[in-house]
């Protein structure tokens with residue numbers, strides 16, 4: 001016991017360092033897995049929370065919790081008027097949370113058993129510029145790097161890579177290590193440990209209709225070279241949905257946007273992704289490079305117990321044909337290894353939902369009722385898909 005205590009003694013002085021995270025306590029290990037969910041709640045200020053399957057909160061963050069001194073420009077972006085809590089990710093074996101929060105992309109400590117290190121921001125990136133203002137997602141890469149999707153419509157939008165090592169000083173605009181252009185409207189990024197690739201979900205052309213061509217929902221794999229620490233573009237790993245879809249049924253005739261991809265999530269223990277676009281779900285098999293199921297065939301096979309969350313998800317498409325879109329606007333969804341899954345469906349013609357759906361043994365119930373939510377995710381390393 002005493003030796004254990006002494007080992008952590010330097011933490012009293014070196015509150016910033018990674019190695020000051022206390023060892024996981026036995027009672028933590030005995031907890032049933034797949035109880036913890038992280039949710040971003042929009043508001044002023046936005047809130048990040050980790051809660052159980054009943055919605056009981058075990059950890060939360062909002063900006064008034066920050067006591068560390070921040071560079072002025074980072075502070076300004078943290079305390080911006082923005083209500084965003086767009087992305088929430090499990091990082092560093094659960095000792096960090098990555099988030100799009102207010103006008104920042106940030107990584108902070110999650111060490112609930114050590115108040116001195118908990119919630120310290122270890123990486124920040126301000127979104128208050130033409131490139132990152134709409135950035136929706138991030139994903140850790142090996143070597144303490146972080147990939148950020150710019151979620152824009154222009155040819156030079158795509159992925160920017162930064163050094164998120166906690167040893168570096170916080171800067172509002174840290175140096176860009178890599179700039180990978182071409183994929184528009186990126187909403188999902190997933191590290192693939194087995195394939196040593198970063199996968200991204202976006203569109204091949206401007207999703208807002210500003211290009212003279214339709215935009216197809218597109219999944220791209222970027223191989224990672226561990227010797228250079230760089231990602232590369234490779235045409236072999238570009239997969240487009242078979243059709244480009246308009247979204248006039250939801251947003252009205254003549255609406256210029258094309259259906260874009262929302263969330264890209266692996267199925268635990270399998271080399272498969274599920275991806276949502278504005279109209280519904282698709283399954284993608286990595287080894288064959290094929291989209292294998294679409295729409296209700298996806299829910300029938302992988303998400304039994306999925307239910308539409310409101311009864312108004314229908315209308316006339318651009319040609320006047322009546323359509324039901326029960327799977328539309330799945331802003332996030334996540335399957336746990338035990339088969340239970342969560343999802344957030346925004347309200348019809350709105351951008352966010354007001355609860356998280358949790359399906360266990362095919363039975364759906366609502367948690368986080370009343371919260372304005374874009375994303376909820378399991379807070380854990382999915383089998384076969386460990387974060388670096």
Ligand SMILES: *[C@@H]1O[C@H](CO)[C@@H](O)[C@H](O)[C@H]1NC(C)=O
Nearest residue numbers: 091092093094095386387388
């Ligand atoms: C996470 O835990 C695994 C297994 O204990 C270890 O190999 C790995 O280095 C850890 N990663 C981080 C980022 O702490």
Ligand SMILES: *[C@@H]1O[C@H](CO)[C@@H](O)[C@H](O)[C@H]1NC(C)=O
Nearest residue numbers: 143144163164165167168229
């Ligand atoms: C990231 O920063 C850390 C700490 O300064 C440094 O040791 C590491 O070499 C950097 N990585 C890259 C790829 O620049």
Ligand SMILES: *[C@@H]1O[C@H](CO)[C@@H](O)[C@H](O)[C@H]1NC(C)=O
Nearest residue numbers: 131156157160176179180181
């Ligand atoms: C990324 O590269 C493109 C193409 O060279 C360039 O137009 C763009 O400004 C770069 N982005 C950033 C943030 O530097």
Ligand SMILES: *[C@@H]1O[C@H](CO)[C@@H](O)[C@H](O)[C@H]1NC(C)=O
Nearest residue numbers: 292293294295296297298300
């Ligand atoms: C679902 O699967 C059936 C049987 O393979 C197929 O006929 C049908 O077209 C599929 N539906 C969709 C929406 O892909």
